[in-house]
Amino acid sequence: METTLPTRLSAIILAGGKSSRMGKDKALIEMQGVPLLQRTANLVQGYANPVYIITPWIERYQRIVSANCYLLRETCPSGETQGPLVGFAQALVHVKTEWVLLLACDLPNLKTVAMEEWLLQLDHVYDKKVACLPRHEKGWEPLCGFYRSSCLTSLDRFIEGGGRSFQQWLQFNCVQELFVSDRSVLFNCNTPLDLTHLRCREK
Ligand SMILES: Nc1nc2c(ncn2[C@@H]2O[C@H](COP(=O)(O)OP(=O)(O)OP(=O)(O)O)[C@@H](O)[C@H]2O)c(=O)[nH]1
Numbered sequence: 001m002e003t004t005l006p007t008r009l010s011a012i013i014l015a016g017g018k019s020s021r022m023g024k025d026k027a028l029i030e031m032q033g034v035p036l037l038q039r040t041a042n043l044v045q046g047y048a049n050p051v052y053i054i055t056p057w058i059e060r061y062q063r064i065v066s067a068n069c070y071l072l073r074e075t076c077p078s079g080e081t082q083g084p085l086v087g088f089a090q091a092l093v094h095v096k097t098e099w100v101l102l103l104a105c106d107l108p109n110l111k112t113v114a115m116e117e118w119l120l121q122l123d124h125v126y127d128k129k130v131a132c133l134p135r136h137e138k139g140w141e142p143l144c145g146f147y148r149s150s151c152l153t154s155l156d157r158f159i160e161g162g163g164r165s166f167q168q169w170l171q172f173n174c175v176q177e178l179f180v181s182d183r184s185v186l187f188n189c190n191t192p193l194d195l196t197h198l199r200c201r202e203k
């Protein structure tokens with residue numbers, strides 16, 4: 001099947017979270033011997049180019065991600081990271097393609113079939129929409145979907161005004177729903193219990 005050319009799409013993977021619920025760095029949790037961050041980066045490289053990883057801990061991840069990925073150092077003026085919205089904005093400055101796929105690093109069920117289904121939808125996003133994201137009962141799934149790189153202006157303005165919430169920022173913007181036929185790919189591994197469920201399914 002023909003998919004969208006990788007040169008049209010960049011990817012940003014967020015790997016600067018505290019993993020406080022998990023109690024250890026989620027990016028390094030292994031699935032079939034491969035750390036989650038590495039798995040996500042490998043998967044997305046077939047569809048997006050370049051792939052950026054934004055994190056304050058470049059040295060921690062250098063050995064696990066391929067040389068084709070760009071590790072971007074997140075700046076933390078206050079000494080603390082400021083959450084995924086700020087991480088996204090810092091990485092988005094580097095993006096030159098029209099679209100960018102934003103992904104959390106803790107999506108162990110993401111699959112190539114989902115990528116292919118999603119990419120086909122990008123051709124049908126209305127011009128005014130700044131993002132194409134899965135929807136759930138309470139709002140959008142902001143860390144697993146597509147953004148137009150031109151949204152940086154609106155994003156910077158929101159952050160300068162003190163905003164840090166993806167859901168709040170998205171309320172001010174036109175978003176199109178991304179159709180996801182298999183919702184299990186959106187499974188987010190946040191807690192030791194989530195990990196136990198995952199390990200059971202691996203067996
Ligand atoms: N670059 C960057 N990524 C972040 C930041 N905060 C969260 N993330 C990433 O965003 C994604 C979703 O994060 P969450 O699972 O909601 O939160 P977390 O901080 O990793 O974990 P908790 O401390 O348990 O909430 C993960 O890929 C995180 O690594 C941040 O400040 N900077």
Ligand SMILES: [Mg+2]
Pocket residue numbers: 104106188189190
């Ligand atoms: Mg999470």
